[in-house]
Each structure stands twice: as C-alpha cells, then as structure tokens.
Amino acid sequence: MKRVSRALNLLAPELICPPNFNHNHPRILNNTHFFPYFKDCVxxxxxxxxxxxxxxxxxxxxxxxxxxxxxxxxxxxDFDLMFTYVMAGWRGSANDARVFMDCLNNDQNFSWPPNGKYYLVDSTYPNFPRLLASYRQDRYHINSFRDSQF
Structure with a gap:
C-alpha cells in the first residue's frame, strides 16, 4: 500500500492538472439541453x-x-472527466462540506474559477459564489440521468 501511495504521489502532477477556465466546453456549447444554462460551468x-x-x-x-x-x-x-484537484485522506466520518472548507482554508492548490464561472456541487456543499449547489429538498439520483446524451 505504501508503494502504491508513493507511486500515485509521483504521478499526481501529471494526472491532476489545474483547470482551463478560458473556454466553454464543447459538450456544453453543442448541446441544447445544457447551453446556455450551464455555459459558465467549469x-x-x-x-x-x-x-x-x-x-x-x-x-x-x-x-x-x-x-x-x-x-x-x-x-x-472537468467535462473531459479529468481530475483537476483531489484531496484525499480525510476520515470517513467527515462530511463533504467539512473536507471542502478545509481545502479552502488550508490548501493553496485549490483553483477557484474566475468571477462569472462556477463548479456544480451537490446539496451537502455550501452555496457560495462560484459554486452552484442543488436544492436540498430535491433528491437527485444518477439513475434518473442514465439515458441522457451527456
């Protein structure tokens, strides 16, 4: 396990790259279900x-x-399903919002999108500027979206 962890740490700079905030992704631009609604999502x-x-x-x-x-x-x-940031190692009892807040407070590598752009997050995350969280009352499940073209 330690050898695998060391190997992943060595590969991380090659596999986990900061996002490109300068363009709108073609999957958003070319799909009327997503454009213009998610044109600023990164x-x-x-x-x-x-x-x-x-x-x-x-x-x-x-x-x-x-x-x-x-x-x-x-x-x-990102929309190419490439990792742009990973924070690992938090204990399983910690909730997603706590891990996220720790990243904001303690990690210099987290890339905030510029003003006007945003990340999609689920309802366990705070609805901050540059984050778009789903409504807490609604229950979303991946099976509802399996037949979509995205």
Whole structure:
C-alpha cells in the first residue's frame, strides 16, 4: 500500500492538472439541453468514500455513516472527466462540506474559477459564489440521468 501511495504521489502532477477556465466546453456549447444554462460551468466537485485500512484504535473516526471503515476523498473534475484537484485522506466520518472548507482554508492548490464561472456541487456543499449547489429538498439520483446524451 505504501508503494502504491508513493507511486500515485509521483504521478499526481501529471494526472491532476489545474483547470482551463478560458473556454466553454464543447459538450456544453453543442448541446441544447445544457447551453446556455450551464455555459459558465467549469466542472463538478464531489466527495466519495473509499475503503481504508486503519489501526483498531482509529477505526471509530474512520467509520462512515454507512458503518464502513473508509476515508473521504474530494475530487474536482472537468467535462473531459479529468481530475483537476483531489484531496484525499480525510476520515470517513467527515462530511463533504467539512473536507471542502478545509481545502479552502488550508490548501493553496485549490483553483477557484474566475468571477462569472462556477463548479456544480451537490446539496451537502455550501452555496457560495462560484459554486452552484442543488436544492436540498430535491433528491437527485444518477439513475434518473442514465439515458441522457451527456
């Protein structure tokens, strides 16, 4: 596991590249379902839980709301499904908003889009300028969008 982590750290600068905020993505521009509504969207931010192996004494902190031992990983992707930012290592009990706020407060590598551009986020994230969060009351699920052309 340590060798894999070291290898990923070495590859990260090649695989995780800062976003290009200077153009509108063709998938947005060429699709009437998305343009003009998402013309200023530059990507999406979300968190996911990944199984973790931690010492018994730390397992409660890494236990997710599902009861699994995991770590919370936040990622930013562009419309080519390329990672533009990744924050890994948070304990599984931490919620997405807490991981996000820590990135803003402590990480110099997080790329805010310029004024007028924004990231899509789910309702667990704050609705800040340059973030567009879904409504908390509505439940969205990926199966609802499986047949879309995007």
């Amino acid at each position: 990507g999406a931010i979300d968190g996911t839980l990944i199984a973790a192996s931690v010492p018994m004494s730390m397992q409660n902190a890494y236990r997710s709301r599902h009861g699994d031992i995991s770590q919370n990983v936040m990622a930013v992707c």
